Amino acid sequence: MTTLTAGxxxxxxxxxxxxxxxxxxxxEGFDPAKTYKTIVGASPFPQVKDQIPATYGPEMAARGFIYLGFDYxxxxxxxxxxxxxxxxxxxxxxxxxTWDAVSYLGTLPFVEEIHGLGVCQGGSIIASAAVTDHRIKKIAMVSGMMAADAFQWSDREMANQQIAAANASMQKMYETGAPDYVAPFGLNDEMSREEFIGAGGNPMAGESYDYYGRDGVKGPVAVPTxxxxxxxxxxxxxxxxxxxAYADKIVQPSLVIYSASAFTAICSTQFIEKLTNEYEELAFDEFSHVDFYYKPEAVKASTDAVAAFFNA
Known part of the structure; x- marks a missing residue:
């Protein structure tokens, strides 16, 4: 194994x-002869490891945890x-x-126990993975998109339009053997902030662009991959x-953190309603959905809460 060091x-x-x-x-002070609580991270759609994992990884390491972030x-x-x-x-x-990431962490002699931490779509990934992977001992979800039914299916006609477009894309790729790339949220890599907001239809356009846009803090210019x-x-x-769908089957203690003022809050609150396990709920009015991705105050609030929950 390659020599591992702090950081x-x-x-x-x-x-x-x-x-x-x-x-x-x-x-800091990592000693391979000791054991540490360890976190497998799950990022939002369609992120890579140099986005949320690169923010939450150092924060959780600063709180004494090992954190694994990866590119799917x-x-x-x-x-x-x-x-x-x-x-x-x-x-x-x-x-x-994610299951394979847990298996990998299980091979490391300095891993004491494994927890899961997901942000946005990552919350759904962690919750889903934990249903049948009890090697994951606790899970935490931040701005999580676990309860997607009310969020994605409330407008059935729009959902069916998405399905029709996806079906057509799959058929096209099968027949041509070439990729069919689209901008799922209407934001491409060249748009300005004004263009994206002006396109309308996205209540999170401004904050989404500030993170994902061409000029965003973690957009395609800032993160080349x-x-x-x-x-x-x-x-x-x-x-x-x-x-x-399987929320009532989750046995691990769970922490759900979300913005009460975000229109995505229902993705957390309706998930909580279906839980039958031990859980904690932490709602913030002062932060938005995307604030938890990178804004220092929101990241500190979430990572402090996650550290306390995993250490309890």
């Missing part, structure tokens, strides 16, 4: 037979499978990648919420 360490682990690119964040299959620096295309972030594979363009058949899986 960020570049590692890989196997999933679907290929090496996924990962960063392992170790706490076909994302960032992780390869796609032979004959497949990049930017193909499918829910079922995200869950299996990131793009707002994504494979066109994504909707066929993103419209299925496993975490919500």
């Amino acid at each position: 960020k360490n570049t590692v890989t682990f196997k999933s679907f037979g290929v090496d996924l690119a990962a960063d392992l964040y170790l706490p 299959l076909g994302m960032g620096m992780s390869p796609a499978l032979p004959g497949e295309f990049k930017q193909s972030r499918y829910m079922f594979r995200l869950i299996e990648n 990131y793009t707002n363009m994504h494979i066109g058949d994504q909707g066929m899986q993103s419209l299925i919420s496993i975490g919500e």
Whole structure:
């Protein structure tokens, strides 16, 4: 094994037979002879490890934890499978990648116990993975999109339009053998903030652009491995919420952190209503959904709460 030191360490682990690119964040004073509580991270759609994981990894390491952030299959620096295309972030594979990340952490002698921390779509990934992976001892979800039914299916006509577009994209790619890249949220890598907000239809346009846009703090210019363009058949899986459907089967103690003022709050509150396990709920009025991605006050509030919960 490569010598590991405090801070960020570049590692890989196997999933679907290929090496996924990962960063392992170790706490200050790291001693491989000791054991540490460890976190497997799950990021928002369609992020890479240099976004949320690069923010939460150092924060959790500063609180004494080991944190693993990684690029899912076909994302960032992780390869796609032979004959497949990049930017193909499918829910079922995200869950299996997470299971393999847990297996990788289980091989490290300094890992004491493993917890899961997901942000936005990552919350759904962690919740879904934890249903049948009890190697994950506790889970925390920040601005989590676990209860997607009310959020994504409230307008059935729009959902069916998404499905039709995704079906057509899948057929096109099968017939041509070429990728069909689209901008899932209407934001491409060249748009200005004014153009994106002016396009309308996105109540989170401003804060989303400030993070993901061309000029955003973690957009395609700031993070070269990131793009707002994504494979066109994504909707066929993103419209299925496993975490919500199996919420009553989750046995691990759970922490749900969200913005009470965000229109995505229902994705957390309706998930909480379905839980039958031990859980804690922490709602903030002063932060938005995206604030928890990178704004110092919001990140501190969430990571402090997560550290206390995992240490309890």
